[in-house]
Amino acid sequence: xxxxFMMRAALAGIGVAFAAAPLGCFVVWRRMAxxxxxxxxxxxxxxxxxxxxxMSIFVGTMVVALLMALTVSALSGRGxxxxxxxxxxxxxxxxxxxxAVSFIAGVRIDLMAYLFGDILAVSRGDLxxxxxxxxxxxxxxxxxxxxxxxxxxxxxxxxxxxxxPKREQLVLTLALAITVAVAIKVVGVLLxxxxxxxxxAAARPLSRAPEGMAIIAGLIGMLSAIIGLxxxxxxxxxxxxxxxCVAALTFLATSxxxxxxxxx
Amino acid sequence: MSLVQVEGLGVxxxxxxxxxxxxxxxxxxxxxxxxxxxxxxxxxxxRAIIGAVKPFEGRVxxxxxxxxxxxxxKLHIDETLPITVARFLRLTGGVTATDIDQALAQAGVPDLAxxxxxxxxxxxxxxxxxxRALIEKPDLLLLDExxxxxxxxxxxxFYQQIETVRQETGCAVLMxxxxxxxxxxxxxxxxxxxxxVCCEGTPAVxxxxxxxxxxxxxxxxxxxxxxxxxxxxxxxxxxxxHDHNHTEAAE
Numbered sequence: 001x002x003x004x005f006m007m008r009a010a011l012a013g014i015g016v017a018f019a020a021a022p023l024g025c026f027v028v029w030r031r032m033a034x035x036x037x038x039x040x041x042x043x044x045x046x047x048x049x050x051x052x053x054x055m056s057i058f059v060g061t062m063v064v065a066l067l068m069a070l071t072v073s074a075l076s077g078r079g080x081x082x083x084x085x086x087x088x089x090x091x092x093x094x095x096x097x098x099x100a101v102s103f104i105a106g107v108r109i110d111l112m113a114y115l116f117g118d119i120l121a122v123s124r125g126d127l128x129x130x131x132x133x134x135x136x137x138x139x140x141x142x143x144x145x146x147x148x149x150x151x152x153x154x155x156x157x158x159x160x161x162x163x164x165p166k167r168e169q170l171v172l173t174l175a176l177a178i179t180v181a182v183a184i185k186v187v188g189v190l191l192x193x194x195x196x197x198x199x200x201a202a203a204r205p206l207s208r209a210p211e212g213m214a215i216i217a218g219l220i221g222m223l224s225a226i227i228g229l230x231x232x233x234x235x236x237x238x239x240x241x242x243x244x245c246v247a248a249l250t251f252l253a254t255s256x257x258x259x260x261x262x263x264x
Numbered sequence: 265m266s267l268v269q270v271e272g273l274g275v276x277x278x279x280x281x282x283x284x285x286x287x288x289x290x291x292x293x294x295x296x297x298x299x300x301x302x303x304x305x306x307x308x309x310x311r312a313i314i315g316a317v318k319p320f321e322g323r324v325x326x327x328x329x330x331x332x333x334x335x336x337x338k339l340h341i342d343e344t345l346p347i348t349v350a351r352f353l354r355l356t357g358g359v360t361a362t363d364i365d366q367a368l369a370q371a372g373v374p375d376l377a378x379x380x381x382x383x384x385x386x387x388x389x390x391x392x393x394x395x396r397a398l399i400e401k402p403d404l405l406l407l408d409e410x411x412x413x414x415x416x417x418x419x420x421x422f423y424q425q426i427e428t429v430r431q432e433t434g435c436a437v438l439m440x441x442x443x444x445x446x447x448x449x450x451x452x453x454x455x456x457x458x459x460x461v462c463c464e465g466t467p468a469v470x471x472x473x474x475x476x477x478x479x480x481x482x483x484x485x486x487x488x489x490x491x492x493x494x495x496x497x498x499x500x501x502x503x504x505x506h507d508h509n510h511t512e513a514a515e
Contacts, residue, residue, distance in 0.1 A: 029342055029344055029345045031342070149347075149355055150355050153339065153345075153352075154339045155316065156316050156334065156336050157334060157339070159311075159314045159316040159334075160314040160332055160333075160406070161356060201344075204344055204346065207346045208346050208348060208380065209347060209348060210345060210347050210351070
């Protein structure tokens with residue numbers, strides 16, 4: 001069944017949604033949306049470096065995304081407001097990445113494929129990387145779940161319970177870098193943050209517990225991937241953006257639902 | 265040995281010194297209250313005890329295996345995070361349904377287990393935080409202005425609850441409060457802090473100490489009235505800036 005490119009695309013989308021759901025919840029709860037953006041945008045620099053040194057795109061993007069995330073963590077609270085800092089870093093990383101790509105002579109690369117993803121070209125090898133990375137991310141978050149939640153609620157409360165908030169932040173940072181690296185093929189660097197945030201935000205009105213929100217976000221993400229791919233096939237639209245559009249419509253629907261129904 | 269022993273503690277944030285040469289200890293079962301003006305390093309002291317800030321100098325010695333229950337000053341629960349009171353209490357791990365009911369009852373909010381955290385009132389929320397601190401059966405309870413945002417009756421009831429908890433569980437309490445008149449009556453010992461320990465002793469001793477009056481004036485007469493009648497209206501240092509030179513004299 002993996003011979004069918006549509007099947008491979010669907011499996012890739014589902015894999016990314018699987019990893020993005022629990023991580024996306026933390027991105028929403030901790031107000032890290034910009035942080036996700038900055039990490040994702042830096043990945044294009046990773047692509048350029050991977051091509052220049054002819055190493056695996058997955059490794060290159062992950063390393064650069066991780067460096068970016070660590071830089072942001074280190075610089076935060078040092079004189080600039082977080083959104084300013086992230087605005088500077090995210091867009092300069094993207095710009096430097098785009099410039100760097102243009103320097104790579106002799107390599108013909110489809111820049112659009114990295115900016116918006118190329119889910120229909122997912123190979124079996126890509127699938128293995130995506131599912132391996134996604135499993136790693138979900139296991140990492142499941143392992144640290146209670147500690148991460150406590151840290152998210154209040155860092156001093158975490159300290160008092162013997163949890164080191166910096167370590168938990170590092171866990172999320174690492175998970176984010178892996179997710180960016182595996183999602184680049186599916187939605188591209190420009191839309192990774194959307195895949196993190198939109199399913200989680202859409203799940204919020206339907207949930208009463210953090211675990212429930214992560215599971216519902218996962219379901220919404222996976223459905224968006226399947227329906228988005230189908231829509232892209234039928235209407236001949238770009239696949240990555242179509243997936244994000246379906247997720248956005250789901251967000252709209254659950255938000256309206258929250259409006260007409262008393263808060264649960 | 266004391267539950268907590270702070271020796272010559274100094275805390276700095278960049279170039280700003282929050283605390284210097286602070287020494288104090290908390291013994292088993294006692295209620296110690298820290299009073300002091302805004303920015304006097306009260307919260308920094310508690311944060312140093314839980315290990316959230318590294319001491320610049322001195323050290324914090326904590327008895328081996330001491331369980332600390334911490335009630336933070338204010339906790340903002342983001343609306344985007346759905347979580348019930350029961351789930352919040354279970355975050356500590358190894359907690360049973362009975363533990364949850366018991367802790368909530370001890371904190372005086374027995375019926376909130378199924379409520380969403382983000383929809384509690386200020387008073388309910390502080391009591392849920394207290395329940396969370398109590399659920400691990402702590403030897404020491406740290407309260408950082410736990411009644412902020414409560415009205416006078418609410419905070420009086422809250423501190424009464426603390427005293428009941430102490431009687432029931434025998435845990436020591438180290439707390440910060442602005443509401444001197446409410447808190448001091450319930451304390452065994454009061455420590456007056458302003459970057460350093462200005463004075464300490466029983467509530468009556470501290471209330472009549474010149475260092476304390478220099479910080480708070482006699483305008484906080486309510487704090488004193490619970491111990492003795494205040495006849496001395498002659499000196500009011502409240503309007504003068506605090507003079508740091510008296511510190512050593514207080515030791």
